[in-house]
Amino acid sequence: MKKISxxxxxxxDSASVPNMYKRLMNIFRDQLSQxxxxxxxxxxxxxxxxMTWEExxxxxxxxxxxxxxxxxxxxxxxxxxxxxxxxxxxxxVFMIYGxxxxxxxxxxxxxxxxxxxxxxxxxxxxxxxxxxxxNIMRKAYYGIIGKLSNNRQIxxxxxxxxxxxxxxxxxxxxxxxxxxxxxxVTEYGSNIKLVQVKLEKGGREGRSNLNFWGKYDAAMVxxxxxxxxxxxxxxxxxxxxxxxxxxxxxxxxxxxILNWDTYPLGIPALTVGMFFLGAVQLFFLGIISEYxxxxxxxxxxxxxxxxxxxxxxxxxx
Numbered sequence: 001m002k003k004i005s006x007x008x009x010x011x012x013d014s015a016s017v018p019n020m021y022k023r024l025m026n027i028f029r030d031q032l033s034q035x036x037x038x039x040x041x042x043x044x045x046x047x048x049x050x051m052t053w054e055e056x057x058x059x060x061x062x063x064x065x066x067x068x069x070x071x072x073x074x075x076x077x078x079x080x081x082x083x084x085x086x087x088x089x090x091x092x093v094f095m096i097y098g099x100x101x102x103x104x105x106x107x108x109x110x111x112x113x114x115x116x117x118x119x120x121x122x123x124x125x126x127x128x129x130x131x132x133x134x135n136i137m138r139k140a141y142y143g144i145i146g147k148l149s150n151n152r153q154i155x156x157x158x159x160x161x162x163x164x165x166x167x168x169x170x171x172x173x174x175x176x177x178x179x180x181x182x183x184x185v186t187e188y189g190s191n192i193k194l195v196q197v198k199l200e201k202g203g204r205e206g207r208s209n210l211n212f213w214g215k216y217d218a219a220m221v222x223x224x225x226x227x228x229x230x231x232x233x234x235x236x237x238x239x240x241x242x243x244x245x246x247x248x249x250x251x252x253x254x255x256x257i258l259n260w261d262t263y264p265l266g267i268p269a270l271t272v273g274m275f276f277l278g279a280v281q282l283f284f285l286g287i288i289s290e291y292x293x294x295x296x297x298x299x300x301x302x303x304x305x306x307x308x309x310x311x312x313x314x315x316x317x
Contacts, residue, residue, distance in 0.1 A: 003036040004111065004162075005090035009081040010043045010098035011074070014051035017041065020096075021059045021066070023104050031108045039066045041098070042084035045074045045308070052098075053309075060311040068311035075305045081159055082179040083304040085171055093163045095181075101199050102160040110162040113193045120189040122161035122182075123197035124154060154194065157182050161195070177304065234284045241280065248273075 006024060010017065021039070028037055041059070046052040056068040069087065071080065085095060092114050096102055102123055110121040159181040170188050171179075185192065 001034070001036050002092070003038065003090035004032070004107075005088035005093045006037060006039040007081075007084045007088055007093055007095045008039065008041045008098050009084050009095075010041055010046065010052050010056070011080075012046045012048050012052060013098035013100075014046070014048055014055045016098050016100045017052065017055040017059060020098060020100060020104065021063075024107075027104060027107055032111065035111070036090075037065060038090065039063075040084065040087045041066065041068050042080055042087070043068070043070045044076070044080040044305075045071045047074070057311060064312055066311075067313055068309075069307055070309045072306045072308040078178055078180055079304045082171065082181055082184075085163070085168060085181070088163075088165075088168050091165050093165070093168050095159055095161060095163065097158070097160065102158075102197055103200055106195060106197055107162070110195060113195065114162045114164065118191050118193040119164040119167050120161065120185055120192045121163075122154065122157050122159070122185060122192065122194055124194045125156040125158075125199055126196045152186050154182055154186060157185075157194075159185075160197065179304075234287060237280070238284070241277065245273075245277075 008020060013020075024037075024039065028035065039059075041056040043053050043056055053068070053070050056070075060066045060068045067087070069084070074080075075083075081095065081097075085093060092111065094107055094110070096104055102125075106123060110123070113121040167185075167189060171184070174184065
């Protein structure tokens with residue numbers, strides 16, 4: 001009997017944990033009864049006075065096929081899911097976030113695609129509950145990353161999906177303190193199948209835990225990890241601006257020589273040009289700083305996560 005490992009990264013998901021477990025059990029009872037399963041909840045030190053961890057413990061005490069992991073602190077949206085995926089021991093690993101934005105009812109369809117030979121079956125969100133600002137920023141981000149990245153980026157994907165055990169084995173070989181799961185999929189995954197997913201929207205469940213800064217951080221990690229052209233573009237733009245400034249200076253010098261008494265000094269123009277060049281320099285300095293920050297984080301060789309507590313894991317693990 002094949003086994004499916006369910007991996008559920010959690011953060012402030014006390015209301016979702018029992019509902020997630022119930023819905024998964026209904027799926028295995030009604031549609032996937034031919035498969036064995038195990039479920040691993042990974043709590044990224046939720047700041048909710050231990051409510052999420054208490055719900056995980058209740059589920060694990062009721063079903064010994066459920067396991068719980070609690071981190072010593074919050075390690076973030078890259079490190080916790082990536083580390084959680086490594087707990088998957090089944091023939092296939094199904095990763096779903098604990099906020100229940102992505103419905104677990106897509107599991108049977110994804111397993112069917114996996115059985116047909118696909119090594120990675122990833123959900124792509126067909127509806128996004130973003131305001132106008134986030135929609136504009138999201139389109140701009142995927143436009144930039146699509147043009148500059150060496151690897152194809154999957155718009156609307158967050159890692160929700162089914163992964164073959166052979167792909168999960170690759171995750172154990174990656175030594176990166178800031179791994180981006182969707183980037184790893186496009187770089188190392190083979191025979192990828194995309195499934196259109198409709199997000200759920202409701203009360204506390206179905207709402208993303210990511211705020212603006214979380215989304216910004218995700219975008220910066222992706223850009224600094226999978227783009228080289230942006231740094232090279234800075235060089236070309238700097239060279240172009242330098243040439244234009246030299247040409248502008250020559251024109252000003254010639255006009256002043258020809259019209260010494262009547263040609264204005266042009267202080268406003270010089271002031272605007274100075275501030276423009278200063279703004280360009282600060283912008284590109286920020287881009288370079290993001291790359292340096294990414295290099296610095298990766299060079300520290302820190303562990304992905306540190307576990308504070310485990311439930312229902314074998315002693316030899």
